[in-house]
Amino acid sequence: MPDRDLPPAAQQERFVLADGTTVTLRAISPQDADIEQDFVRRLSPRSKQLRFLSGIRELTPLMLARFTHLEYPDEAAFIATVESDGRERQVGVARFASGSSASCREFAVVVADEWQGRGIATALLRKLFQVAVDAGTHAIEGVVLRENARMLQLARDFGFETRPHPDDPALVAVRKDL
Numbered sequence: 001m002p003d004r005d006l007p008p009a010a011q012q013e014r015f016v017l018a019d020g021t022t023v024t025l026r027a028i029s030p031q032d033a034d035i036e037q038d039f040v041r042r043l044s045p046r047s048k049q050l051r052f053l054s055g056i057r058e059l060t061p062l063m064l065a066r067f068t069h070l071e072y073p074d075e076a077a078f079i080a081t082v083e084s085d086g087r088e089r090q091v092g093v094a095r096f097a098s099g100s101s102a103s104c105r106e107f108a109v110v111v112a113d114e115w116q117g118r119g120i121a122t123a124l125l126r127k128l129f130q131v132a133v134d135a136g137t138h139a140i141e142g143v144v145l146r147e148n149a150r151m152l153q154l155a156r157d158f159g160f161e162t163r164p165h166p167d168d169p170a171l172v173a174v175r176k177d178l
Contacts, residue, residue: 005072007134009127017118021082025127028077028093033068035081039090044113050148051110053171067095073135074098078127080111080120091115094124096132096140103138109151121154129158133178141175 012026028036040048041058048056059067070077077095081088091112096105107128111120132140143165144151155162155174165171 006076007131009130009134010076010078013127015119015123017120023091023120023123024081024088025078025123026081028068028070028079028095030068032079032090033064035088035090036068036079036093037064039079039093039112042112043110047110047113050145050151051108053143053145067093070095072131075105076128076131076135078124078131080115080124092120092124094121094128096128096137099139099141101139103136105132105135105137105140107132107140107142109154116150122157125154125158129178137178139175139177141173143171144174146170146172 006027010027012024014022014024016022037059040056043051045055048054067077075095075097077093079090080092081090083089092110092115094107094109096107099106107125109121109124109128111124129140144155146169152162152172152174158176160174160176162172162174165173
């Protein structure tokens with residue numbers, strides 16, 4: 001996702017958590033493949049299940065390429081990073097891709113287990129939704145495991161409508177007009 005193609009809302013930004021940790025939000029790029037893979041590997045089995053709806057261990061090469069080589073305006077992804085031991089470490093990611101119609105995008109978000117509940121998902125989603133609007137998106141949608149109470153609460157906090165998924169009782173469909 002070359003920066004020149006992204007709207008101004010996609011500019012890198014920083015914010016400070018209550019404990020003083022500085023978090024950087026920025027667009028993902030192909031050069032982030034290693035930190036993206038490391039991020040997924042370090043998610044707990046439960047977080048992997050809630051995000052990917054399956055028990056993956058790590059991203060396949062095809063998934064890794066797809067998650068780091070994006071074509072804006074049809075898709076975008078932002079990562080949250082912190083500095084750890086002199087290196088950039090990914091602690092969260094939010095993305096959108098094609099949805100059920102040309103003006104609707106499907107989204108996903110996940111934050112590393114030890115960083116959850118600190119406002120990172122909220123910051124990532126705000127940024128993602130701004131960029132989605134700039135891309136001409138009129139609605140954002142997703143599917144959430146019914147047992148994922150934290151994600152369902154976050155969706156409600158953002159004003160998403162929730163309804164049972166028509167094909168799977170274990171899933172909840174979420175949708176928000178932008």
